[in-house]
Amino acid sequence: MYPAAIRTQELNPAKLTRLFRTQFERCNVKPGETIALISDLGTRREFVQSSFAAADELGADVYEMCVNSIPSWSKVGVPTIGRCKGTLEAAKQADLIVIFHVPLFSSWLKDVRDAGTRVLMIIDAPDDLEQLMSPEGLKEAVLHAHARLERAREIRVTSEAGTDFTYRCGDYPVMSQYGFAESPGRFDHWGAGHVHTFPNEGSANGRVVVQPGDMVILPYCRYVQDRVEIEVREGFITRIEGGLDAKLMDDWLAEAMADPDDRDPYAISHLGWGLNPQSRWHAMALNGDDPERNRASARTFPGNFLFSTGPNTQGGGTRKTRGHLDVPMRDCTVVLDGETVIERGKLVDPKMRVPREPR
Numbered sequence: 001m002y003p004a005a006i007r008t009q010e011l012n013p014a015k016l017t018r019l020f021r022t023q024f025e026r027c028n029v030k031p032g033e034t035i036a037l038i039s040d041l042g043t044r045r046e047f048v049q050s051s052f053a054a055a056d057e058l059g060a061d062v063y064e065m066c067v068n069s070i071p072s073w074s075k076v077g078v079p080t081i082g083r084c085k086g087t088l089e090a091a092k093q094a095d096l097i098v099i100f101h102v103p104l105f106s107s108w109l110k111d112v113r114d115a116g117t118r119v120l121m122i123i124d125a126p127d128d129l130e131q132l133m134s135p136e137g138l139k140e141a142v143l144h145a146h147a148r149l150e151r152a153r154e155i156r157v158t159s160e161a162g163t164d165f166t167y168r169c170g171d172y173p174v175m176s177q178y179g180f181a182e183s184p185g186r187f188d189h190w191g192a193g194h195v196h197t198f199p200n201e202g203s204a205n206g207r208v209v210v211q212p213g214d215m216v217i218l219p220y221c222r223y224v225q226d227r228v229e230i231e232v233r234e235g236f237i238t239r240i241e242g243g244l245d246a247k248l249m250d251d252w253l254a255e256a257m258a259d260p261d262d263r264d265p266y267a268i269s270h271l272g273w274g275l276n277p278q279s280r281w282h283a284m285a286l287n288g289d290d291p292e293r294n295r296a297s298a299r300t301f302p303g304n305f306l307f308s309t310g311p312n313t314q315g316g317g318t319r320k321t322r323g324h325l326d327v328p329m330r331d332c333t334v335v336l337d338g339e340t341v342i343e344r345g346k347l348v349d350p351k352m353r354v355p356r357e358p359r
């Protein structure tokens, strides 16, 4: 009998350094540059060792700064850099920061990027780093989607399940990731491949129907099992109805309310879609629901519409709430100013489609 809970890593651990070297090359690491590794108490030591070895091979200088915390997706915004004297100054001096936890929604990230430092986030398991590493053409596809989304003013999302949801955009910046940080100030995530922006305040309206097979990947890590109907009025969720999944979503948001009148957890947050052909919707069924196996993959599989709620400080807004849901949805049709870019969950703009590389 094999223990059911154990899934063996498929990547030969000895290949990890080569993988890091390839990734660092994509991040344009040059001899004489300084790489700062920002680790935490939960960081895989082999990631640090492979980073050291890869930096050595490329002639870069490298050191590790371990922060005194175990950050996680459900506790984003923790100021891991900047509390200790000198840490922010050191981070700004680095050419490349490699960070092993989520720095989103924290203020130091903006400071170091403004100083020109590139930032690469590594938060996925070794097998996924290998599988999801940015394939040929993904950068170009993401930049095309980025430019297309930047021009969009009115977006409509529909599905056969009953979603009919519209929003306007243009007030907040478009953000995109293609899996490596090669240019000054760029923040990216190894394994990524997606675009998003935030709706203009008050402009999101309609009904979002989440159906079985969609996911709630933050704060949970699960396929939705039953239909959830979400009513949105003027930028905020006004009703969540359904069974267990509806209760789980609502309970998380309700708990994040700072006071009985706080509606921020129910605000519509980043909205966008995935383009990484290396990511697969069925990965969570295949690999299990350990969050480390589902961070990049669940958010970036091609044609998913990523719905979310809560904070918008990452886009320059003022909502800081913890009430953040990330909900990748299948089978949606996404129309930008009358032009369909995703039809029933499939990317239809040929410039957004990238061939999958066998690995």
Ligand SMILES: [Fe+2]
Residues within 6 Å of the ligand: 218, 270, 308, 324, 325, 326
């Ligand atoms: Fe999110």
